[in-house]
Amino acid sequence: MKCHRVNELIELIHPEWKKEPELNLMQFIVKLVEETKYEGKLEDLTDDVLIYHLKMRNSEKTEMIPGLAKDQEDDFKTAILRARGLL
Template identity: 55%
Template sequence: MRSHRLRELLELLEPYWKQDPELNLIQVLQKIAAEAGFEQPLAELTDEVVIYHLKMHGKDKDAPIPGIQKDYEDDFKTALLKARGILKD
């Protein structure tokens, strides 16, 4: 894992873990996996699943995915025209 991903993970994990400070790290990861609907063994839980879940925790289910939000357009036609280079930002 690269150091920037580790820093991002720790920054996201801190406020989440503070909600249940009596839990140990494995219990926190199990809780995240359960909330994310991850049904495989905990050893197969990827950092992508954890980071995505922590970024989306407490947000509306219909909220845009972080990282994609900058390219988000309410109007499909506008999004399509921008993607084809017809409209400029």
């Protein structure tokens, strides 16, 4: 993990973990992993899974993922022109 990823993860996990102070860090991470429905080994879990889950944890189920929302275009023509670098 790079330093900026560690910092991002800490910034995201801190306010959520404060809501459940009775859990230690590993218990809280296991809870997050269970919420994501991840079925692999805990040691194979990527930081991206935790980061995106924490970003989306308190959002509506229909809300778009933050990384995708910034690139969304409302009409096809604008999307094509932007993809070709014309806009």
